[in-house]
Amino acid sequence: MKRVIQTLAAVAGGGAMVAVLIVTVGLYNVSAREGHMWGVTWLMHTTFKQSVKLRAPGPKEVPDDLGAPDRVTLGALHFKSGCAFCHALPGQPQSATAQAMEPTPPHISTITDWTPGEMFWIIDEGVKMTGMPHWPAKDRDDEVWSVVAYLNALPDAAGQVALAGEGRGRASCAECHGESGESGNRYIPRLDLLTPGQIAEALRQYRSGQRPSGIMREAAMALSDSEIATLAQQFGSSKGPRRQSEPAPEATTPGALLAQRGTGDVPACTACHGPGRQADAPIAPLLTGQSRDYLAAQLRLWRDGHRGGGERARLMRKAAQDLSDADIAALADYFAGLPTE
Template sequence: MKRVIQTLAALALGGAIIGASIVGFGLYNVSAGEGHFPGVRWLFHTTFQQSVRLRAPGPEERPDDITHPDRVALGALHFKSACAFCHALPGQSQSATARAMEPPPPHITDAIPGWEAPELFWIIKEGVKMTGMPHWPAPGRGDEIWSVVAYLTALPDAEAQIALTGEGRGRARCAQCHGEAGKSRNSYIPRLDLLTPGQIAEALRQYRGGQRASGIMQEAAAQLSDSQIAALAQKYGSPKAPQRQADPAPEAESSGARLAQHGSGDVPACTACHGPGRRADAPIAPLLAGQSQAYLEVQLKLWREGQRGGGERAKVMRKAAQDLNDDDIEALAAWFSGLAAE
């Protein structure tokens, strides 16, 4: 028994010395041009697969609206802007640079088979070490990640891809998401024509600086200059939003209308700042009337969970939303979205 222990100890010491030599003297060639030793690629890929399957969320966390066309379209546009450089789009070939990576990123049509939606969510959220696959840049924005998963699980053919994102490579244009003149028809994307130029400019600066978390908008705003932000804000914003907030609210008896207009013991009246019938003296808050229900629900949940930042108003909204339950949020979003947008 003693000899066995001595043998095992000697093997362990020998292995440690070999490992230290490989690391300390740089004996392992890390050149991407050389590739891995035989068997190493299999070892890494198998480790990757098993790690994802162990840690992926359960199927119950998959949202019910994962197949919604608006969610698919939002994911497609972001994928074109941020992911297609490595993985390409359906019907397109990968760039020479992407193919020269080690390991090479799989073409998007080859990357999806074999993975379930929760596993794709985990990969996009967490990224993968030593592959060039980054983690999602905005913590707490699972709603955005699920939109990318929605696109991947409904991966279209080349013709459908063009219908979703337009022809060619490169970043999606602002209007492809937010609509011409800012009048987005996608229920997961805000209408910019309901915001003032100042509100749009402030949001873009916060996305650019990382004070406001969004993996989609941080990517879109990262390289915008101050002059570009000012031009975009003037192009898409409307100076008439504050005037509309002063209009009287229509009569309604729904739970959303009562909560929005009168609040509760723990929740202040939303309309005091956002209108209609606005009466607060604080800086003009965004106009909510006419924004989509899905978008408003997401934003209220982000406020409630402390995941949305951006200036002094963030403190006010986090406090206002912290006592809202899911039914309250649904009712508020339904009432505001049902108000006339024009």
Template sequence: MRLVLLTLAALAVCGVIATAAVVGFGLYNVSARQGHLPGVGWVLHTTFKQSVRLRAPEAKEVPDDITSPDRIKLGALHFQSACAFCHAAPGQPRSATALSMNPPPPHISEAVLQWEPQHMFWIVEQGVKMSGMPHWPADGRGDEIWSVVAYLNAVPDMTAQDQTALAGDGSGAVRCSACHGEEGKSVNTYVPRLDILTPDQITQALVQYRDGTRRSGIMQEAASGLSDAQIDRIAGRYGVAQVASAQAADAAETDHAGARLAMRGTDAVPACTQCHGPGRAADAPIAPVLAGQSRAYMESQLKLWRDGQRGGGVRAKLMTKAAQNLSDAEITTLADWFAGLAPAGDGK
């Protein structure tokens, strides 16, 4: 028995020495051109598949609007900007550079076939070690990830023409107007209208996205390479200078639950209209007007405020406190009411 133990100990020491030699002297060839030793690729890919299936959320977590055209559109535009370089898009080939990676990223039309939406959510959110697949840049933004998953879920039935209709031909960077509309008048409920914001508000948001103080995987990707001058040009192009004074008229009293909550508040929730209009003073502190803003966008932002995930500028704590006692139902009815109001002057 003693001999067996000594033998095992000696083998363990030899194993440690051999491992140290491989690492310390660079004996293992990490060349992507060389590829893996036989069997290593199978081990890694099998580990990947089993790990995803173990850790992915349950199917009941998939949102009911996973087939929403607006979700699919937003996901397609972000995918074209951030993901298509490696995975291509329906009807498009992968680049020679992407194919030279080891392992090569699968074409998106093939990659989605083995996964359900909840699995794709986990992969997009968490990324995959040793594969070049990054995790989602922003914590706590499952609402954005589900839009990407909505697109991925639609890919198997998508033609090259469908892809072009959703995200363009892929010949250049996705512009602001692709998501927000040519004049900032977004018609996508998940994307905010810019034409009812001031240039200062747009500038603040873009700087916060660029610096990472406001979390959004989609907008941090879009803003990460912007210079101050580019941000100023974007803000001037889409923003309107007189939003505050244009909101001077009070909203009519109605029986809408969202109107009552927004205009009167409760013991636990302050009245939204005091800062966000309609009816706020023209010289009120900078706060975006909400009349006519995109419904699903407002709903997601209020949930982020309530849950302490929103981030932002110096006033972020004010909105976190204001929203902390809102229920999901109250958030939905507030978003419904504000979205149903006509923007002052219909934007510009």
């Protein structure tokens, strides 16, 4: 028994010595051109798959609206801008650079081998030593699920190439927000209801990361101050604050009552966001006419502490911190249902 123990110790010591030499002397060839030694690829890929399966959210955590066409469209547009360089678009080959990577990023046609929960975890967390980054903004699950929605729709959805646009490249502002700023997508805000100043401020915050968003930071990172000013004038409306001062139609729905009375020591939503705001109220974004789903998503971000940006961020976090899911749904219904004119 003593000889067996000595033999095992010698083998372990020899293995440790070899490992040290590989790491410190550089014996292992890390060249992407040469690829991995026999067995290493299997070891790393198996570790990757099992790690994802262990940590991915289960079916109960998948949003009920994962198959909503507007969510799929939002995910498709971001995929074109932020992901297609490596993974390509349906029916298109990967770039030569992507094909030269080790490991080679999977083509979009094979990504759907994962469950929605597993795709969410991979997109949100990224994967070490593969070139797959984590989502650029922490705690923006709503954005990650939109990309998952697109990938999940691919096997059975028709016209997905057209959905993301022909060819790789950065999606233009109009592709998401519409030529006039009226997006028509319930997960994308209408810019024609905001002032140029509000749009410019938001873009600067996205660019700096002060306002977290993986989708919008990708879009804003390369914008100069002059380009931001031009886009703000192109999509913004100077009529926003004026319309906020107009009185609201009488309503007794839960959302209307909550919006007009506020919560606890927090003033009414309408005091800042209208309608019926006072002339000396701070110039806050117009909520009237924004989509229900977009408003609800933003309120949840404020409530959960995942939304930042702007000098009034602290006030909004306080205003939303006690809202229940039912309160958020009621407020979103109220503001989305108000006429914009």
